[in-house]
Amino acid sequence: MTAKPLKLFTAESLVDPFPHYHHIREYHPVCEVEPGGTWAISRYQDVKYALQQHDIFSSEDNLQILQPEWF
Numbered sequence: 001m002t003a004k005p006l007k008l009f010t011a012e013s014l015v016d017p018f019p020h021y022h023h024i025r026e027y028h029p030v031c032e033v034e035p036g037g038t039w040a041i042s043r044y045q046d047v048k049y050a051l052q053q054h055d056i057f058s059s060e061d062n063l064q065i066l067q068p069e070w071f
Helices: 011-015 017-027 044-052 060-066
Strands: 030-034 038-041
Touching: 011 017, 038 044
Parallel strands: none
Antiparallel strands: 030 038
């Protein structure tokens, strides 16, 4: 069963994101997020590992999402 992508930018989470972040770290430490269908890693050790594994983890396909259209 595939989990639905989490919505990070809800009105509730924008007002006070910290409970939302806590929930993500606790229950969804690696998850697909909306908008854009990218993936988020929320625990320090997991982020550290991902940053050291360039052959496995890459944001190359997401560069268009991160750059404005006029760039």
